[in-house]
Amino acid sequence: xxxxxxxxxxxxxxxxxxxxxxxxxxxxxxxxxxxxxxxxxxxxxxxxxxxxxxxxxxxxxxxxxxxxxxxxxxxxxxxxxxxxxxxxxxxxxxxxxxxxxxxxxxxxxxxxxxxxxxxxxxxxxxxx
Amino acid sequence: xxxxxxxxxxxxxxxxxxxxxxxxxxxxxxxxxxxxxxxxxxxxxxxxxxxxxxxxxxxxxxxxxxxxxxxxxxxxxxxxxxxxxxxxxxxxxxxxxxxxxxxxxxxxxxxxxxxxxxxxxxxxxxxxxxxxxxxxxxxxxxxxxxxxxxxxxxxxxxxxxxxxxxxxxxxxxxxxxxxxxxxxxxxxxxxxxxxxxxxxxxxxxxxxxxxxxxxxxxxxxxxxxxxxxxxxxxxxxxxxxxxxxxxxxxxxxxxxxxxxxxxxxxxxxxxxxxxxxxxxxxxxxxxxxxxxxxxxxxxxxxxxxxxxxxxxxxxxxxxxxxxxxxxxxxxxxxxxxxxxxxxxxxx
Numbered sequence: 508x509x510x511x512x513x514x515x516x517x518x519x520x521x522x523x524x525x526x527x528x529x530x531x532x533x534x535x536x537x538x539x540x541x542x543x544x545x546x547x548x549x550x551x552x553x554x555x556x557x558x559x560x561x562x563x564x565x566x567x568x569x570x571x572x573x574x575x576x577x578x579x580x581x582x583x584x585x586x587x588x589x590x591x592x593x594x595x596x597x598x599x600x601x602x603x604x605x606x607x608x609x610x611x612x613x614x615x616x617x618x619x620x621x622x623x624x625x626x627x628x629x630x631x632x633x634x635x
Numbered sequence: 636x637x638x639x640x641x642x643x644x645x646x647x648x649x650x651x652x653x654x655x656x657x658x659x660x661x662x663x664x665x666x667x668x669x670x671x672x673x674x675x676x677x678x679x680x681x682x683x684x685x686x687x688x689x690x691x692x693x694x695x696x697x698x699x700x701x702x703x704x705x706x707x708x709x710x711x712x713x714x715x716x717x718x719x720x721x722x723x724x725x726x727x728x729x730x731x732x733x734x735x736x737x738x739x740x741x742x743x744x745x746x747x748x749x750x751x752x753x754x755x756x757x758x759x760x761x762x763x764x765x766x767x768x769x770x771x772x773x774x775x776x777x778x779x780x781x782x783x784x785x786x787x788x789x790x791x792x793x794x795x796x797x798x799x800x801x802x803x804x805x806x807x808x809x810x811x812x813x814x815x816x817x818x819x820x821x822x823x824x825x826x827x828x829x830x831x832x833x834x835x836x837x838x839x840x841x842x843x844x845x846x847x848x849x850x851x852x853x854x855x856x857x858x859x860x861x862x863x864x865x866x867x868x869x870x871x872x873x874x875x876x877x878x879x880x881x882x883x884x885x886x887x888x889x890x891x892x893x894x895x896x897x898x899x900x901x902x903x904x905x906x907x908x909x910x911x912x913x914x915x916x917x918x919x920x921x922x923x924x925x926x927x928x929x930x931x932x933x934x935x936x937x938x939x940x941x942x943x944x945x946x947x948x949x950x951x952x953x954x955x956x957x958x959x960x961x962x963x964x965x966x967x968x969x970x971x972x973x974x975x976x977x978x979x980x981x982x
Contacts, residue, residue, distance in 0.1 A: 509692075510686065510689040510690050511689060511690070511691070511692075511693055512689065514687060515687045516686075516921070518683060519683055519917075519920060520682055521687075522916075523681075523917075524678060527678065528678075530784065530787040530788055530880045530881045531882075533788060533880070534787070534882070535880075535881060536876065537789065537881065538875075538881075539878075539881055539883045540789050540873065540874060540877030540878070541874070542870050542871065542873075542887075543870070546735070561887040562868065563664075563866035563867075563868070564866065566809035567808075567809050567810075567866075568809055569809065570808060570809035571803060583762065585694030603844050610953065614869075614870050616790070616791070616871060617789065617791070617873055618785065618869045618870060618873065619782075619785030619791040619795055619796055619799055620799065620810070621796065621799070621800065623806060630719060
């Protein structure tokens with residue numbers, strides 16, 4: 508039996524399927540995706556915590572640092588090894604990670620996140 | 636019991652990838668094979684169902700109306716163009732409001748009986764709770780689905796970044812809390828609570844009603860767990876998901892088990908979708924009570940399935956054919972001539 512109102516139904520289906528499979532069409536046109544390579548600081552080998560900790564927890568740590576420093580006035584952070592650091596994005600973190608484009612943006616752009624650090628802080632170089 | 640069965644079944648579905656990935660190390664199976672197969676089943680099942688529907692009989696105009704038809708005096712009795720659409724354009728606006736704003740749920744009323752001064756009175760009161768639950772749930776789910784495009788497109792398109800910004804506007808915590816995450820969980824819980832608490836709704840709720848709700852709740856909670864608690868490696872996950880859409884499959888070692896649980900549950904939803912009540916998504920567009928203009932008084936609609944060999948049989952002809960037995964049975968005839976037996980003429 509033929510379809511009733513077949514034309515609008517097929518058009519609707521085509522639009523729906525087209526939108527759903529669009530990422531595949533775009534994906535096959537672009538080349539294979541590779542994880543971005545970070546430009547690590549040259550003069551420092553160790554961050555304030557382990558790489559694994561920093562990879563998963565850095566956003567929460569920065570959020571806590573802001574609260575501790577600005578709301579509680581606590582300016583000293585003791586890491587898991589007992590070493591002490593001054594709580595400061597611009598003086599501690601950015602002393603080594605001085606290029607936003609080569610470090611922060613690499614993952615943040617791919618993951619589609621835009622942290623609001625730079626609403627208050629002065630952006631480091633590599634802004635453009 | 637229906638709710639309990641559904642909940643247990645969802646627990647079982649969570650356990651499958653947990654054991655499959657952690658104990659059996661079937662990372663490629665759960666990371667690539669399951670979601671790809673599920674997506675194919677979803678697409679084919681969806682198209683198959685809609686085409687089946689498109690080929691089934693809608694012989695009559697059956698729009699349901701809730702307003703004034705265009706009357707003999709359009710000044711005195713104004714036509715209700717949305718609730719009694721009579722042209723294609725009016726029907727289009729009715730459908731658009733239905734699909735985008737859930738208007739028929741908005742117009743939901745509740746009947747109550749209360750004691751008036753002398754006698755009981757029936758009252759109809761607007762009841763918008765179901766509409767609030769439904770619209771929160773559906774739009775949250777839709778925005779969350781759109782936000783996931785960040786994992787399937789490189790570079791991330793502007794509207795996905797825009798959604799991310801608006802969704803995280805409250806800037807609570809890090810990673811920022813998404814409003815839609817709250818909306819989805821809240822919406823599902825309210826829709827679920829409604830089925831559990833209201834006796835009349837509870838009575839008509841089956842496993843097929845509870846299961847999708849629990850499944851979606853589990854999907855939402857596993858996603859929230861990944862984002863805020865387990866803090867999975869998003870970039871590694873993007874490598875996997877981009878592998879799916881570029882057909883160059885990889886499963887990075889740093890991806891943790893919660894991701895596979897989430898993907899497995901979403902795959903279950905995709906496989907379940909075409910064979911369940913969730914097909915109301917395309918179904919709303921194909922509702923004959925909504926998508927037809929109420930123009931039966933203006934246009935002559937012929938049932939497309941009518942057999943052309945069966946001719947119309949007017950009552951005058953009918954009476955001519957069966958006049959004699961009708962007269963014998965004492966039935967009244969429009970034309971008494973038809974009641975006379977033709978045998979006498981022949982004789």
